[in-house]
Amino acid sequence: MARLHAVDGVPPRRVDGPWQLVVTAPGACAGPGDAASLSGWIPAEVPGTAAAALRAAGLWSEAAPTPLHGSDVWYRTTLSLDGRESLRFEGLATLAEIWVDGTLRLETRSMFLAYAVEVDGAGTVELALCFRALQVALARPNRRGRWRPRLATPGSLRHVRTSLLGFMPGWCPAVDAVGPYRPVTRTALGAGVPRVLSADLRAELDGGTGRLRLRLALADVRGSRLTLRCAGAAAVIEADAAGCFAGEVLIPDVAPWWPHTHGEPRLHPVEAEIDGHVLALGRVGFRTIALGRPFAEGLSLTVNGVPVFCRGACWTPADLVGHSAEACRPLLALAQEAGMNMLRVSGITLYEADAFYDLCDERGILVFQDLMLANFDYPIDDPAFRDRLLAEIDGFLDRTQASPALCVLCGGSEVAQQAAMLGFPRDAWTGGLSDDVLAARVARLRPDLVVVPNSPSGGDLPFSTDAGLAHYYGVGAYRRPLEDARRAEVGFASECLAFANVPDAATLREADLCDPASPGWAATVPRDRGADWEFEQVRDHYIQDLFGLDPETLRRDDPDRYCALARAASAEVMEAVFAEWRRARSPTAGGLVWFFRDLAPGIGWGVVDAAGRPKSAWYALKRAFRPVQVTISDEGLNGLHLHVHNETAAPLSAVLRLVFSDAEGRAVAKAERAVAVAPRSSGTWSSATLLGRFFDATGSYRFGPMAHALAHASLVDADADAVLAESFHFPQGRDPAPRPVGLAAAIEPGAAGPVLRVSADRHALCVRIETEAGARPADDGFHLAPGASRRIALVGGGNPHGIVRAVNTNEIVKF
Template structure:
């Protein structure tokens, strides 16, 4: 195979609609073109050439709305030599075109596309010539196409935010969501190349593994496309092992299939993070004709078994994901596209965000159905890091067409997506859509005689998954299950009664969902991130710019509402940032503690959301600049392998110990009362045997037993001890923080240099009085903290490791500590 990369420098022209109706490929003007980069989208090129301002800055989003009204044309020239023309086939391959595009080679029309989610191939051998060739890609305005389809539709389908989007296969979030801007771009958003092929090419490799005791039996199915009849050798090699298999093939023109059987004795298994290692095997497949190797491809796979267990119990029906016969409590978050302009998302972006997820003790991410199927690099990294993927198909919060052409488009998309992702052990469940079944059931789109889109999620997608990937569970929708799609008794559940219905976050304890696949709470992004999209005059909590960067209706007002319920409300932007983030952490803490204490009555807790696509006040744990919000640290602690949970309930403290490890242990749980100023009152202790992979209710303690008499000036602390070592601590405030008599922080911070480079430090924080949500900062640099926004308990030193980008050799960095009293 010869490959001619066509990425890099192109030319780009914007055409208003009135002109677009008159123009053709032959009549394109010679002037007005700007330089473009591929992969790319038009907004990035317009920014790079100074034609539009940065849409993320201030309210510039409104200034660039004209871009979506234009058609956009890409063009370039490339040179062809004899080597390419002499091959049996030459294909023009686009890994991603967003979205409605016509492709022209040397002035000849070679095809049209209308799906941004899949690869497109065109046979262009007969369109090419020796020497200089031209390639033009004309993108129609998605707004114009989609709104025209809506206007011609007999049934005006409805959807969240921008209803016309359901008439095409373009990422829905690009037209705006309650956390994202309206910036629907177009472009050659992934790679493009010419592939000159001889005899045949390897189309697909599927490794299907059956685990039988200590033996992994792999069936390797290989699809090939032949361009002529030929005798070839197909060789399979298990890299790193003495396993080589060869087949003689008599290829026929068109589709050909081959199959190998492979056994691995005593295989190393692939496990989610926290349960074991992530062993990945590599199979290499090569196709040869005589001494000439035509093509070579490799795939990675893991040996692992996945099951979705739903069994009747006293609360309804379980929803447990088992990996290798071990039930796993799924701890994690929902993933949205990492940028409004997707070509900016590279492997480094994925690695940073996925590493943050793993460091926060997460073992699952849900790829949400209003975004995209992520790049291969995303799934490769999840395989390596042990992060399980709940993979939505891209249908969200809307009704969808069920016309023959649309269902065919969806089936083609699903087949390509399943084939691309099915070898990844990290992908553990397919899901048909986001909230569409729920929306129909609760009449979000009015009274309808039928459920538009039902045949997609309940017929087309399960058929595709069943045929192409039968060993992985398929789930029709999220949420789904029970008499109501958002039932607490079975299936998965989206818990939005708190944020959406303005209920206090202590109400999370009333939610006994079997698998909570969405719940969330908003906060501002970090102050440094805010500085990046504002001018100094914008930096106050109710400025127009701050409100513009919260896309939920009344979002800023909700932040005030929920913050004032628990904490004093600051007037400065710094204070508002810090306190909304702390309040977000406190809310998520309540939910996670409750659901983990119910393990495996509840079997999953996925936060909405991990990340952002632009700088915004949202439900994210990590903002657009990849800065950790306070809630990130809360979640990291709440998802720890061993967790102590304290809950106040009518004058009593209920206690639980949660153990995610596969080993049990014995320990001592001590619960004690303290004054906020640090005076010890009383304590009780109990020896407890903690089973593996379980939650145990330990004891109920009356407040009087702990010496508690003034709940506004006292708190409860628990510590789990094993062999003289503290395994976990927990605090329980007895009144809302805004009503407590919290002392001003007077902590001591002892700082020690750990490495010779002067970039790693150990901070030991102590205080005679209780400190709520203490957070450290290194003056003058953005440091990385192992932990932050933690409670400082009198008598219990808190050790935090700090890494700095700047070297401090001759002197120690200046470390500051603040807490909730710093902003009152």
């Protein structure tokens, strides 16, 4: 049911303990009485995990994580009761027993379900939880699947409803999730307090009118009328013969919910009042989500009738060890700052805590949600497994029922792809629960969502790039040229652009990873099991492709320069691919980078490192994802095309400038014109249109030596004399050869704190700002046009200082 946040301003109480835990051999204690006699009990936080409690006690570390799935873990606490109460367990990982005063009350078999038991009495009772060794269950004989993926081991995981995190060598550290990782709460069931049996809350946008529907069932109903309130409107609902309240409130001219790139994510509190009691039902957003074209042509979403280019990343848990719900807050702030308007929760992870979806609602970040199914041939035909999975789907949709950010529900990750790549016939990777049952389930509980069968899926093969959903690694893992991003005609990339992204120098020093030739460095690079290559080789391929330098020579002879070019390569590729995909004529309606955050310190897939610091790729995406943006595409004999995007709700009036300069920084051709772009739309201008004459902008005609080495487009707010966005094109390639560029930097006061003015006399390639004293730049890894300067805000305050450098000069400027 929809979440009940509070009754008369009082939320459900958490069972905060104090809790203790002890780790035992499998089956060593039959019940809590046996465990009570053991020594070695340590304090534990709930919600939390055994690994987090052991780490706090100095008995566990990320560097050498102690396995826990081979042990039983007991938790205990006491409760003071004064009557009947309901205890709710939001998440127990994974095979758990709930004991009350030495009596086994419930056994659980899924970490993705919530459970409840009722307790009654007066005085103190003992609550105990036992998490039985998962390895014992995995070792039991089970029917084997038709295929065995290399992603995760052992194969018997397909029978257990638990996360694959910790079971994926090369992808994720071996951190075992054991314990009550979600809250344990208690709710009084005494007389005088309304007890909600079910609540169905639907927020719909009908033209400009918000329509809020409520169906509420209460135990022991006393009043016969309920008042539903939202956004300044109210409606009185009469009880039916069964004591159920069903009705709606209409809100004319309601402020709709938008992704933050396209408008304001407006939320409206909802409350229901009955018999003098006020039930807080959370906040809703009024919006519509629909397909912009048939799924077979590539997933495309419209929000409130407006096509939205969806961009972001595949989410990874913010706290892999303790699974703290609040740990996602700063990371979601970074996602919003980077212009990400969608995050995908992949089937290899776990359903996130309520706080994640609430924050995505607040920040206007769409959520693409997988079921927790990945790669395996799951036993859907087993009635017990199927029932648990259906309950899991229902439970997730119930608790996220009011979330406007949730937009896509997907049947899992790479299940269809795995079967198809292993040569199984089409009927092995189509149909089944994801195709036949999921849509019907969603239609009943969340009819406003878009349902997709699997990721990837939709084409003649699940991994076809030009249909449905694609996992696009043409540019990236398969080392295709940048032009492949256009040639592949990607419809929607629910995964893309996986690189071994090098973190900043401070992170490398903290992790003792300053030598890129060291075994320690290599050990942190992600890899696919069974592949004869790794993702560092992928990134190094683009160092050579973009900059014409041998990465192995650089790694050996100049590690610092190697790291600088490695950071630049990932950033340049990501920015270039998304510029291509955002063209008006591009069939691509979205792209989600693999991953958002590293799961461990090192050279991981994340665009944010394990400590939460942005990498060069994050800065590149921040530039690529700007709601007001200008990009350049090379159209060969048709010259350069400049694409101006305005995703905001306001019309855009600006000046579009295009400058061609030679290797010495001299302008050889230039033009500018005033442009107007309507809200949430785009415009395209060719270089010929802007110049008003022929100029070989792409070097395609070759009527002599190329006149220019750089094309620079900028979109300028003439009234504020501010550059809104800029883009660069390198017709002769990116030349990293060191030369004098006249790089300069100085701290200046800004309205919100200190800013750094960076300038260059000649073109500066991939300018890096390395700060100390806790500050970070608002942009990094950017290019500077000849004679240009930029004012970069420094986030984090203090008295920042550091250095500025670029990859095409030996100049190092201190500030």
